[in-house]
Amino acid sequence: MIYQGKQKIWADYQKEIPDDHWFYVRSCIRQNFFPASEKYFLVICRDMLGRDIFETEHHTTCAGIAYHCDTIPQETAMTVVARQFALMTEAGYENFVTSCITSFGNYCEILETWREFPELEAKIREDLWKACRREFNKPKYIAHASDLVYKFRGEIAERAKYRLVARATGEPLRIVEHIGCHYAKMFPHKGVGGAEYPCVLSGMAEAWGGQVIDYPERRHCCGYGFRQYHIKANRGYSLSNTHKKFESMEPFHPDMIITNCPGCPYFLDRWQYVISEMTGKTYGQNGYGIPALTYEELAGLVLGIDPWDLGFQMHQVAIEPLLDKIGIPYDPARKYLGVDEKKIKTPGLPTTLKCC
Amino acid sequence: MDFGYQINPSSAVNLDQVDRRRYDALVRLSPDAATCMGCGSCSATCTSSAWSGMSVRKVLLGLQRGRDAEVNRMLSACMLCGKCTMVCPRGINTRQLILTLCRLDKNGEVVR
Numbered sequence: 001m002i003y004q005g006k007q008k009i010w011a012d013y014q015k016e017i018p019d020d021h022w023f024y025v026r027s028c029i030r031q032n033f034f035p036a037s038e039k040y041f042l043v044i045c046r047d048m049l050g051r052d053i054f055e056t057e058h059h060t061t062c063a064g065i066a067y068h069c070d071t072i073p074q075e076t077a078m079t080v081v082a083r084q085f086a087l088m089t090e091a092g093y094e095n096f097v098t099s100c101i102t103s104f105g106n107y108c109e110i111l112e113t114w115r116e117f118p119e120l121e122a123k124i125r126e127d128l129w130k131a132c133r134r135e136f137n138k139p140k141y142i143a144h145a146s147d148l149v150y151k152f153r154g155e156i157a158e159r160a161k162y163r164l165v166a167r168a169t170g171e172p173l174r175i176v177e178h179i180g181c182h183y184a185k186m187f188p189h190k191g192v193g194g195a196e197y198p199c200v201l202s203g204m205a206e207a208w209g210g211q212v213i214d215y216p217e218r219r220h221c222c223g224y225g226f227r228q229y230h231i232k233a234n235r236g237y238s239l240s241n242t243h244k245k246f247e248s249m250e251p252f253h254p255d256m257i258i259t260n261c262p263g264c265p266y267f268l269d270r271w272q273y274v275i276s277e278m279t280g281k282t283y284g285q286n287g288y289g290i291p292a293l294t295y296e297e298l299a300g301l302v303l304g305i306d307p308w309d310l311g312f313q314m315h316q317v318a319i320e321p322l323l324d325k326i327g328i329p330y331d332p333a334r335k336y337l338g339v340d341e342k343k344i345k346t347p348g349l350p351t352t353l354k355c356c
Numbered sequence: 357m358d359f360g361y362q363i364n365p366s367s368a369v370n371l372d373q374v375d376r377r378r379y380d381a382l383v384r385l386s387p388d389a390a391t392c393m394g395c396g397s398c399s400a401t402c403t404s405s406a407w408s409g410m411s412v413r414k415v416l417l418g419l420q421r422g423r424d425a426e427v428n429r430m431l432s433a434c435m436l437c438g439k440c441t442m443v444c445p446r447g448i449n450t451r452q453l454i455l456t457l458c459r460l461d462k463n464g465e466v467v468r
Contacts, residue, residue: 217368236361244366277357351357 027100036311064106105182161304163209167327180261224263289317381464398440408433
């Protein structure tokens with residue numbers, strides 16, 4: 001194919017992401033799993049890159065988690081989402097950025113449903129007015145927070161203190177990227193690179209010096225799958241999917257996994273402990289696991305933010321071997337210090353998976 | 357440690373670890389096996405497939421994926437009527453193929 005033709009086709013897989021003025025909504029579960037990620041998204045975008053990103057303490061869950069667990073109907077989720085849009089409208093913003101992949105999918109799905117069924121949108125507007133006397137404009141643009149970091153990846157690379165290369169050898173780190181299913185599998189044109197060539201995370205990894213590795217189960221679900229995990233009888237199915245991914249990536253010896261979804265880093269991290277307890281197998285080097293990072297944590301690391309401020313002590317898999325490999329200094333004594341510099345409890349160690 | 361759930365075995369086929377000796381022996385003895393394009397005409401016309409799960413297409417695919425037990429189960433249901441041979445667009449003598457296959461053990465050795 002001629003070069004221009006390739007460029008034209010690739011252009012269809014891109015999306016124009018506005019540069020500034022965003023209304024930010026957080027995830028309902030990330031605060032518990034990896035609490036520093038959302039904070040450092042705001043620190044990086046607002047304080048370091050000087051963008052206008054507004055958030056309000058009045059926003060709630062988008063209800064996507066309950067919708068995907070089959071516990072509430074879509075109309076209920078729509079009314080909750082309509083309230084979020086009302087908050088955005090009241091704050092004077094038109095661009096909406098979500099921290100959560102499922103929220104992103106949920107917002108896209110609801111807007112698409114309203115486009116197909118305008119009478120439903122009218123009903124939700126009426127329900128919202130009856131419930132809390134609010135009105136809303138639909139956002140002009142919806143992005144996921146990783147879209148913004150992808151857009152700013154060049155600026156972050158310019159300010160980077162460390163690059164994703166092994167200090168001892170100078171070789172780029174081998175990075176597995178895992179994109180949340182609700183990012184581009186539901187609405188391919190809403191994701192950078194579409195469903196076939198999503199490059200939102202691989203673009204960041206390569207811009208910051210890493211090497212993205214391909215493996216057979218690269219686009220497989222992390223295993224969370226909402227109703228698979230939340231119903232305990234199905235939990236083995238969730239674990240089996242994660243196990244399948246690790247078995248598939250193992251021969252390629254990844255140094256780390258980066259993700260853009262709230263559930264994926266949690267399950268790719270914690271299930272390594274469960275797999276090691278069940279089978280005695282670990283996937284990293286020397287008995288350690290493969291660290292699973294969020295893209296904000298990775299951006300924070302390359303920008304030189306202290307690893308313990310980024311919340312790596314909340315990870316099951318030890319991050320220290322990776323920090324040593326890149327050459328990022330850290331103080332082991334500070335690992336389990338709370339915000340007031342007082343020692344918080346040290347967790348118990350697994351029997352098989354090596355931790356620091 | 358008992359978590360109350362287990363890891364289920366994966367159904368993924370790792371082609372690097374598949375034992376293809378029986379398939380390779382079949383192709384050596386009946387080279388037309390390699391010309392199969394998997395159209396499924398044989399399976400569509402098979403008299404026993406509806407009640408036994410026999411499918412010549414699946415037999416050849418199973419051999420290439422190292423699923424020997426599944427292949428043997430299907431072969432035992434074949435009645436050798438030969439209708440599959442009549443419909444094959446590639447002209448493969450599928451009846452002969454099945455007879456050859458029955459003579460091979462899982463290591464690809466001719467045993468009868």
